[in-house]
Amino acid sequence: PQMRPRGPWAAGPAALLLLAGVLASDGLPSTRGRKKVVHVMEGDSGAVVVQTAPGKVVTHRGGTIILPCRYHYDVSTHDPAEIRLKWTKVTEPMAFVDVFVALGKARRAFGSYRGRTALQEDGFGDASLIIRNVTLQDYGRYECEVTNELEDDTGVVKLDLEGVIFPYHPRLGRYTLNFHEAQQACLEQDGILASHDQLHQAWLEGMDWCNAGWLEDGSVQYPISRPREECGRKDTPVGVRNYGYRHKESEHYDAFCFTSNLNG
Secondary structure (H helix, E strand, C coil), X not given: CEECCCCCCCCCCCCCEEECEECCCCCCCCCCCEECCEEEEECCCCCEEEEECCEEEEECCCCCEEECCEEEXXXXXXXXXXXXXXXXXXXXXXXXXXXXXXXXXXXEECHHHCCCEEECCCCCCECCEEECCCCHHHCEEEXXXXXXXXXXXXXXXXXXXXXXXXXXXXCCCCCCECHHHXXXXXXXXXXXXXXXHHHHHHHHCCXXXXXXXXXXXXXXXXXXXXXXXXXXXXXXXXXXXXXXECCCCCCCEEEEEEECCCCC
């Protein structure tokens, strides 16, 4: 993954306005879905300051999804060919993987996204990204960045998958997997390590599990719906209990895996 700093965005007379929407479908919707609220304020200088709210889209493994993103700018000031569109996936708080880049008529997809991604291009200012044959590894947060010679703005869209979470430990017993072994164990079960958001949702839906397990971010957690003495004392609150980030090589726990049915 590449590392890059994130600094404040300074708006100018030809300010970009980025809009990340919310769509959820197995196909390619054009009319369904709703837009998130965007707050636009005009300062004393006449410059436009834009705030965008994050969007979320939901699909299943093997499906097709649109990551929605729109932008606006002063066409009288800049040539559309100067606008660069870039999609990246957030792999860690400050780490990103390139997904797709467009500049003028040039297009380029990266890594596992080659052959599966394209811009929707539904009218001027549409930077929405189509992802086909969605995989478990596609789950996560994506950034849509629109840049001209002077300015840039970024919107965030979260790609979620329909599926199930299940706890896993080998036949040898509890707490025998380091982080990398837990990753491999989930792959062997046709899954991936679950995220905190996925585990939290499973807890909201009633999951109760005493054994702590690795999650995809390297933390160790477990969901408790019915506090009891053998699960960290009876007088402790319900919720997803978190051991924090653990040493990925030397510490051993179980795993929480996530999988999604192929084509629903």
